[in-house]
Amino acid sequence: MTDTEFLLWVRGPAFNAAIFIMCAGLVIRFLEIFLLGRKADLAEARGSAAAGGLRTMFMRSIPDAGSFQRSGFTIVSGYVFHIGLFIVIFLFVPHILVFETATGLNWPGLPSNIVDATNVVTMLALLGVLIHRIKDPVMRMLSGFSDYLVWFVTFLPLLTGYLAFHRVGLSAPMLIGLHILSVELLMILFPFTKLSHAFTLWMARWYNGAIAGYKGVQS
Amino acid sequence: MTANGMPAPDFAASAPCAPPTGNLVPLLHEIRHALTCWLEKGQEHVIDLRGIPLAPGEEDGLLEQLGEGEVKAGLTLMGPSVIIETRYPGVWLVTHYSEDESITGRFIEVCEVPAILKSQTDDIRTGLERLEDQLSNAEATV
Amino acid sequence: MSKNKTLGETLQERGISRRSFLKFCATTASMMALPPSMIPVIASTLEKVRRPSVIWLSFQECTGCTESITRSHSATIEDLIFDTISLDYHHTLQAASGAAAEHAREEAMQENHGNYILVVDGSIPGENNGYSTIAGISNKDMLLDTAAGAAAIVAVGSCAAFGGIPKADPNPTGAVSVSDLIKDKPIVNVPGCPPIPAVMTGVLVQFLTFGLPELDHLGRPAAFYGQSIHDRCYRRPFYDKGLFANSFDDEGAKKGWCLFKLGCKGPTTYNACAVTKWNDGTSFPIEAGHPCLGCSEPDFWDAGSFYKALSIPTGDIGKTAVYAGTAGLVAGAALGASLRARKKSAVKNHERVTIDDLDQES
Numbered sequence: 104m105t106d107t108e109f110l111l112w113v114r115g116p117a118f119n120a121a122i123f124i125m126c127a128g129l130v131i132r133f134l135e136i137f138l139l140g141r142k143a144d145l146a147e148a149r150g151s152a153a154a155g156g157l158r159t160m161f162m163r164s165i166p167d168a169g170s171f172q173r174s175g176f177t178i179v180s181g182y183v184f185h186i187g188l189f190i191v192i193f194l195f196v197p198h199i200l201v202f203e204t205a206t207g208l209n210w211p212g213l214p215s216n217i218v219d220a221t222n223v224v225t226m227l228a229l230l231g232v233l234i235h236r237i238k239d240p241v242m243r244m245l246s247g248f249s250d251y252l253v254w255f256v257t258f259l260p261l262l263t264g265y266l267a268f269h270r271v272g273l274s275a276p277m278l279i280g281l282h283i284l285s286v287e288l289l290m291i292l293f294p295f296t297k298l299s300h301a302f303t304l305w306m307a308r309w310y311n312g313a314i315a316g317y318k319g320v321q322s
Numbered sequence: 323m324t325a326n327g328m329p330a331p332d333f334a335a336s337a338p339c340a341p342p343t344g345n346l347v348p349l350l351h352e353i354r355h356a357l358t359c360w361l362e363k364g365q366e367h368v369i370d371l372r373g374i375p376l377a378p379g380e381e382d383g384l385l386e387q388l389g390e391g392e393v394k395a396g397l398t399l400m401g402p403s404v405i406i407e408t409r410y411p412g413v414w415l416v417t418h419y420s421e422d423e424s425i426t427g428r429f430i431e432v433c434e435v436p437a438i439l440k441s442q443t444d445d446i447r448t449g450l451e452r453l454e455d456q457l458s459n460a461e462a463t464v
Numbered sequence: 465m466s467k468n469k470t471l472g473e474t475l476q477e478r479g480i481s482r483r484s485f486l487k488f489c490a491t492t493a494s495m496m497a498l499p500p501s502m503i504p505v506i507a508s509t510l511e512k513v514r515r516p517s518v519i520w521l522s523f524q525e526c527t528g529c530t531e532s533i534t535r536s537h538s539a540t541i542e543d544l545i546f547d548t549i550s551l552d553y554h555h556t557l558q559a560a561s562g563a564a565a566e567h568a569r570e571e572a573m574q575e576n577h578g579n580y581i582l583v584v585d586g587s588i589p590g591e592n593n594g595y596s597t598i599a600g601i602s603n604k605d606m607l608l609d610t611a612a613g614a615a616a617i618v619a620v621g622s623c624a625a626f627g628g629i630p631k632a633d634p635n636p637t638g639a640v641s642v643s644d645l646i647k648d649k650p651i652v653n654v655p656g657c658p659p660i661p662a663v664m665t666g667v668l669v670q671f672l673t674f675g676l677p678e679l680d681h682l683g684r685p686a687a688f689y690g691q692s693i694h695d696r697c698y699r700r701p702f703y704d705k706g707l708f709a710n711s712f713d714d715e716g717a718k719k720g721w722c723l724f725k726l727g728c729k730g731p732t733t734y735n736a737c738a739v740t741k742w743n744d745g746t747s748f749p750i751e752a753g754h755p756c757l758g759c760s761e762p763d764f765w766d767a768g769s770f771y772k773a774l775s776i777p778t779g780d781i782g783k784t785a786v787y788a789g790t791a792g793l794v795a796g797a798a799l800g801a802s803l804r805a806r807k808k809s810a811v812k813n814h815e816r817v818t819i820d821d822l823d824q825e826s
Contacts, residue, residue, distance in 0.1 A: 105682070107762045110732065111778065114768060118777035123788040130792025131799060138800025139807060196706055197775035200725060205781045214706040274681070275692055276732045276761075279774065368500035370493075399484040418491050424744050427491040429500060438490070442482035444472070 106276035113280045113287070121287035128294025129302065136306060148317050155316015156309040163308050176235055180228045187225030191218055191261065219268055226261050229254065253296050259285040346380055350387065356432035357412055366433040388415060388430075395439060401426070405439055471672075472511030485511065492669055495662060495740075496687065509673045516672065517572050517580040519610060520554040523603040524596050524630045524639055525586025529621035530554075532658035533665065566599050573613050581671070582614035587623040587630045587639035595637040607645060616650045616676065617642060620664060622759060625653035625683070632765035643683060650676050653683040657759035660740055663688045682762065684734065693730035693756050696738035699723070712753070723750060727771040729758030 104112075166178050192198055196212035203209045212218075233254055236242045263282035266272060273281075293299060315322030349369070356367035371381065389409035397403040401421040407414050414436050418427040469477070475485055489507040493500065522530065553569040572580065588603040589595040596603045611617060619642040622628040630639035643651050654667050667685050670677050677685040694700065702708070702722040709716035709723055722728070730738075733756055737748040749756055755771070758764040768778035 105762050107732075107764070107767060111763070111767055114776075115778045118781065119779040119784045122777075122781050122784050123791075126785045126788030127792035127795065130789050131796040134793070134796025134800045135803060138797075139803055196708060197724065197773065200773045200776050204776050205785065207782075212706055215704050218706075270692070270695065270731075275694070275734075279732065283777075368503075370500050372494050373497060373499075397483070397487075399481070399487045401487075403487055416490075418487055427487075427494045429490065429494075438483055438486050442486070444476060444482045448476055448481075 106274050106280070110276040110280040110283075113283045117284065117287055121290040125290040125293050129299070132294050132299055133302070136303070141310070144314070144317055146318075149319030150316050152313040152317040155322060156313035159312025159315070159322045160305055160308045177232070180231050180235070184225050184228035184232065187221050187228060188257075188261075190221045191225060191264070194218060215268075219265070222261055222265055222268075226258065226265070229258050229261070233258075249296055252292070253298055256285070256289045256292055257298075260289055345374055345376060346384055346387075349374065349384060353410070353413055353430065353432060357410070360412060360432055366431070368432075369430040371428040371430060385415065388413060397438070403438070405436055469514070470511060471513045475511075492666075496666055496670065506673055510669075513672050514579075517576040518583060519569060519572060519580055519614075520583040520585075521606060521610060522554070523584065523586030523588050523607070523624070524637065525621065525623050526629075528658040529585040529624075529664070532661050533620075562599065566601075569610070573610060577613040579615050580613065581668075582610055582617045583620055584617060584624045584642050585620045587627050587641060588645060589637045590640040590644065591638050593638060604645065607642070611646050611649055614649055616652065616671070617646060618652045618654060618667065618671070619643065619683075620654045621659060622655040622657045622762075622764070625655040626762035628657065629765055631763070651683055652677065652679065652685060655682075655684060655689075655760040655762075656735060657757075657764075659760070660688075660736055660742060662740055663736055680734070684760075688736045688740075689734045689760065691734065691736075691739070693733045693735060693738050693750070697730055697750060698738070699750060717753060723753075723755040725773055726755045727769060727773055728755030729761070729764070729767070729770075729774060730756040731774055733758040733761050733764075735760040 171178060190213065193202075193210075194213045195215065195218045199210060199212050236246055236250070236254075260282065263278070263285045267275075267278040267282045270278060272278070289298070293301075312322045352367075352369065356365075356369075359365045359367065371384075376384070391407040391409045391411060393405075393407040395405040397405065399418075401419050402423070403416065403418045405414060405416050412432055412434070414431045414433065416427075416429045416431055416436050416438065417425060420426050472482075472485070475482075486503075486507060489510065490500075490503050493503045493506055498506075520530075553565065553572060584607065586603075588607055590604065592602045592604055594602065598606060601609075619625045623630060623639075624642050627635075627639050627641045627644075630637055631641075643653070652667060652671065654664055656663070666688060667677065670685065670687065677687060680686050680689060682689075694703075697703075699720060699722045702720070703724060707716065707719075707721045708725045709721045710725055711717065712726065717723075724731075728750065730750065737756070738750070741748045741751075757770050758767060761767070768776075772778070
């Protein structure tokens with residue numbers, strides 16, 4: 104298979120398959136969660152469930168002092184690489200074109216060299232997170248195969264993206280093809296691993312807030 | 323002024339200015355060094371001007387700096403070629419043109435005289451054969 | 465026919481002075497970006513070269529490559545090359561035709577067996593299916609026959625190098641490239657649709673002077689195809705700054721911004737267009753405001769739309785996502801129902817929640 108054929112396959116049938124699996128998988132997972140539902144709370148409502156839910160969805164993003172003391176590094180590096188991921192994925196013009204093709208929405212991007220610098224920072228943060236996970240005894244005990252796999256499929260697109268942008272090592276079609284392939288791997292694993300937290304965290308925060316709000320307490 | 327009295331457009335003023343490469347002075351130093359080597363060791367040196375990135379206008383500036391000296395030769399070699407000795411003796415500017423007068427090569431040569439200006443042994447030999455033919459024909463008809 | 469004279473002798477015979485030859489060597493060295501110190505080397509090597517016999521076979525092609533290489537108003541370097549090689553067979557350019565032409569080819573092959581250069585443009589139907597024949601001989605038979613006694617093969621143009629437009633989907637003639645059929649001779653691919661004239665002649669000169677050039681993984685001379693358009697494009701600073709033209713006549717296009725969004729294949733295309741340019745260095749597609757088509761890469765006709773950016777998948781992902789969502793709804797509903805049933809029975813049977821349950825991912 105030539106470089107060009109590989110790139111075409113990756114941009115064509117492979118991407119279609121990945122998108123299919125990711126979308127179908129996500130919808131299945133959401134339905135699983137929603138259809139299982141919760142036990143009805145038969146007590147009288149003391150406050151607003153909806154208000155509690157909404158509030159918690161956003162307020163949980165701000166860490167409290169206690170959490171910061173216990174796991175400051177995790178919080179800071181976590182924020183760095185999440186914001187970095189957002190910038191690299193959604194504010195790089197070639198990526199925006201993909202979203203535009205799928206959804207029709209368009210938005211301005213950042214200069215490409217700024218995105219490149221952000222990519223480097225993000226990769227460093229992720230490496231830091233991995234090292235911390237391995238060295239900290241509690242984290243090490245809690246971590247399983249799935250956690251390391253998820254780290255790897257998140258790191259790989261960043262690394263291949265860096266190599267493709269700087270055109271290092273292999274031919275250009277190969278580098279771009281490997282980058283898109285690594286993203287497809289991420290897409291396929293997304294609904295079936297902890298990566299789905301990108302969506303489920305909003306549901307979890309809502310439920311926690313709603314339960315507390317119904318009872319009339321702050322969550 | 324153009325024919326109908328309007329001011330002629332000043333294209334130079336409206337042309338986009340590319341940033342200078344800064345290669346002008348180092349080039350002149352290279353020529354200076356080559357001249358010194360020629361005087362000390364008789365070593366010749368050729369610079370291919372097309373291999374050196376120069377912004378538009380910089381090459382003209384260089385040629386203006388080098389100027390024209392005592393010698394100007396026009397050659398007809400499958401298209402014209404022009405060789406001039408610049409105002410610095412020993413520094414020659416060789417420009418090759420194709421038959422439709424587009425530049426195909428430009429060199430600065432630091433030497434006594436560029437090799438291409440000298441008569442070539444093979445050509446001399448061929449010329450001699452032609453002359454001998456002509457002489458033998460002339461003698462035959464006498 | 466080639467009489468086995470050296471190039472130097474042939475030039476003398478044709479009244480081309482050694483001075484003219486030196487001028488040619490100087491300008492050639494300059495074009496190939498070789499240092500001036502190489503000029504005497506080129507001169508002494510080239511003049512000793514036995515005037516090579518060249519057989520040019522044209523198969524399924526549009527003649528664009530021949531047009532490109534012979535495009536000249538007056539004697540230029542390209543013409544000199546053609547004057548000094550013995551072009552023993554080229555059925556578009558030669559005067560003879562029919563049986564006389566084929567006889568000329570066979571004679572040249574016999575006389576110079578093992579030493580002639582075979583130049584091919586156009587793709588070849590891989591099966592002997594009669595789609596393309598010359599004097600009743602199929603392209604494939606003629607290629608295999610002529611290649612047997614060739615010293616090397618130069619596949620000129622994307623059709624000969626990679627299959628080109630005849631090979632594009634659905635490939636009705638079963639077109640293949642030269643390297644698909646010939647496995648036992650050195651092949652130099654000079655792709656492009658068409659290739660730049662200076663590159664074509666540069667490759668021939670390089671071949672005559674220094675032998676087989678250094679080739680990349682697709683058999684292309686690294687001297688001309690070693691850099692991508694993207695890496696030498698004068699609009700690259702705009703790409704790096706994230707300034708792109710959105711359509712062919714918008715403000716960005718007028719300011720000369722990067723054409724990535726308009727589908728430019730510069731990043732994945734290797735050729736000399738951005739450096740050597742076209743029409744004696746006048747311009748190249750991007751400078752004229754049109755995105756690069758990637759014409760020197762294999763299968764560029766089938767590589768997704770010319771006007772779809774490289775980062776965009778070629779399929780209809782919006783539609784795929786909708787189908788996926790629908791399929792997910794159906795499957796999810798079924799799964800959800802079965803999960804509810806299981807929960808009900810678990811509650812009824814007072815099943816306990818274990819730590820393994822909590823550890824499960826799905």
